[in-house]
Amino acid sequence: MFDLSRRDLIVLGLFTVVVLAMPIWLAPFGAGYPGLLQKFAIYAIFAIGFNILFGLTGYLSFGHAAFLGVGSYTAVWSFKLLTMNPIPAVIFAVALSGLFALAIGYLSLRRSGIYFSILTLAFAQMSYSLAYSVLTPITNGETGLLLKVDDPRVIDLMFTERGAGLPVPSLFGIAMNGYAGFYFCAALLIATFFLSQKIFASPFGLMLRAIKSNQTRMTYTGFDTKPYTLAAFVISGMFAGLAGGLLAVTDPLAGAERMQWTASGEVVLMTILGGVGTLVGPVVGAWLIKYAENIFSAFNEATLQRFFSFLPDGLADVMVAITSKFVGEGWHLTLGLMFVLVVVFLPGGVMEGVRRVSQWLTRRPDARAGAFKAQPAA
Numbered sequence: 001m002f003d004l005s006r007r008d009l010i011v012l013g014l015f016t017v018v019v020l021a022m023p024i025w026l027a028p029f030g031a032g033y034p035g036l037l038q039k040f041a042i043y044a045i046f047a048i049g050f051n052i053l054f055g056l057t058g059y060l061s062f063g064h065a066a067f068l069g070v071g072s073y074t075a076v077w078s079f080k081l082l083t084m085n086p087i088p089a090v091i092f093a094v095a096l097s098g099l100f101a102l103a104i105g106y107l108s109l110r111r112s113g114i115y116f117s118i119l120t121l122a123f124a125q126m127s128y129s130l131a132y133s134v135l136t137p138i139t140n141g142e143t144g145l146l147l148k149v150d151d152p153r154v155i156d157l158m159f160t161e162r163g164a165g166l167p168v169p170s171l172f173g174i175a176m177n178g179y180a181g182f183y184f185c186a187a188l189l190i191a192t193f194f195l196s197q198k199i200f201a202s203p204f205g206l207m208l209r210a211i212k213s214n215q216t217r218m219t220y221t222g223f224d225t226k227p228y229t230l231a232a233f234v235i236s237g238m239f240a241g242l243a244g245g246l247l248a249v250t251d252p253l254a255g256a257e258r259m260q261w262t263a264s265g266e267v268v269l270m271t272i273l274g275g276v277g278t279l280v281g282p283v284v285g286a287w288l289i290k291y292a293e294n295i296f297s298a299f300n301e302a303t304l305q306r307f308f309s310f311l312p313d314g315l316a317d318v319m320v321a322i323t324s325k326f327v328g329e330g331w332h333l334t335l336g337l338m339f340v341l342v343v344v345f346l347p348g349g350v351m352e353g354v355r356r357v358s359q360w361l362t363r364r365p366d367a368r369a370g371a372f373k374a375q376p377a378a
Helices: 005-019 032-059 063-083 084-110 114-134 178-201 203-220 226-250 263-276 283-295 301-307 315-328 328-345 348-374
Strands: none
Touching: 005 178, 032 178, 032 226, 032 263, 032 283, 063 084, 063 114, 063 226, 084 114, 084 301, 114 263, 114 348, 178 203, 178 226, 203 226, 226 263, 263 283, 263 328, 263 348, 283 328, 283 348, 301 315, 315 328
16 A cells, blocks of 8 residues: 555554654653654654755755745744644645745756755855845844734634634644644654655665766766756755744744754754664654753753762862863754764764664674584583
């Protein structure tokens, strides 16, 4: 029915169970509350989409945050003009982000390698500048696009009276906040993971891998690779737009900061940290980075003083002074250190570590048997 191999179906089933049970198994790690769970699901979608471009074709984009921002702005405008139902908002966010990706991809893909990366970065920064200043009537500039009580909301007001307070996005009367918002995002995460599996296993995905392997050889044989790379770029941009739309669904506001180059760099780190070109790796990378951001950024000197209270006063002060540089506002130093360690010792990301452990465990009984047979008889 799904037209997937048995292995892919098993992976999809296990992935579905893991995602739906996140409030349970993440609770002991202090990450089982809805706000963080929503970020886990949303940024995993963002990373899955980016991996379709970078992991399959090898084209490294530094401008994917532009599509994240477009998706957020589109979703908020859908709430303001039409209805607080998240489904139209998500559809419009995906569609408009796809059109935007088509325009940027058509221009950027005229170059490859570092020149492509620089072009995407330039377009993303232009988009950020436009959203921050020139397009203020649409984006509300540095304040950000917010909901207002007197927004038109044409479809909603055809059936209900205008309320006294700000409305919230709701699906069939269920407010898209708390765990309901998480499970809405989780359902879309599972759907995008399934689509990613289909793309990886399809002839289209095999063609993208061939482009990554040796695009020059394919071009010399007369094969036109541009439609394939452009399609991968647009699909990746639509995934990013979906993530941006979900950010607005769970928290109905949109700001230009979502289009900054740092957001584009973050999704690159997520994908490399988890494992470029793997199905599960970008999801794991997104979860690790968002968890580290939540945990390490929450530490302060008072927390560190309590943690090192068992040490003598002088030594405790030294330890607090050192570790305080890696937590709180400086948590990015911890992220950078973690990233360096992974790149140096696990170039294939976390998933390479998983494969190494799996191979070691499967080969261990054979090695023992060989060593036993090699022993001389007494």
